[in-house]
Amino acid sequence: MKHVNSQSFFLVRAPTSVAISRRRLRDLISTWHVPQDDNSDMAMTTVVSELVTNAVSHGSGDMLKVVVSTDIGRGRMTIEVHDASPVLPRRCCPSADAESGRGMVLVEHLAIAHGSEYTVRGKRVWAELALPPHPTAGRRSLGPRHAARALVRRFPVIRWPRLRTGLRISALLRAH
Numbered sequence: 001m002k003h004v005n006s007q008s009f010f011l012v013r014a015p016t017s018v019a020i021s022r023r024r025l026r027d028l029i030s031t032w033h034v035p036q037d038d039n040s041d042m043a044m045t046t047v048v049s050e051l052v053t054n055a056v057s058h059g060s061g062d063m064l065k066v067v068v069s070t071d072i073g074r075g076r077m078t079i080e081v082h083d084a085s086p087v088l089p090r091r092c093c094p095s096a097d098a099e100s101g102r103g104m105v106l107v108e109h110l111a112i113a114h115g116s117e118y119t120v121r122g123k124r125v126w127a128e129l130a131l132p133p134h135p136t137a138g139r140r141s142l143g144p145r146h147a148a149r150a151l152v153r154r155f156p157v158i159r160w161p162r163l164r165t166g167l168r169i170s171a172l173l174r175a176h
Contacts, residue, residue: 006069050103051081059083080126
């Protein structure tokens with residue numbers, strides 16, 4: 001089953017937008033019921049923080065556009081940040097005591113794929129992240145008849161009563 005979501009939001013190109021982007025991302029993930037664990041949560045928030053920070057520090061224009069897309073069926077999330085600057089980001093090798101310059105290195109290590117490209121109004125920088133497997137992924141939903149057979153196979157020692165058609169499990173429980 002495919003379950004795809006996508007939404008964009010705009011931010012003022014200011015340092016305060018980094019924290020706002022993290023909150024907005026978490027709100028979308030919660031609304032869309034995206035599966036996550038500690039590692040994926042850290043990766044998502046770090047990547048959006050780094051992409052927005054780079055756009056704020058090195059971009060141009062007054063506004064940023066952030067697009068978040070998830071494909072739960074494929075287990076993927078894409079985060080992209082658009083700004084008005086035509087200058088594409090480049091990876092640099094900062095010295096050990098440098099206070100900046102590690103953003104794209106972090107994105108590279110946390111993302112499955114990442115990149116940047118020119119757009120009509122500047123550039124788009126994106127990263128694709130893996131989502132943790134959904135707890136019910138790969139399991140099919142059993143109907144009542146199949147569930148009853150599965151219980152009998154799993155616990156053959158228990159003497160299971162035969163249910164008439166239409167008799168509900170709740171009625172059986174009340175009878176005992």
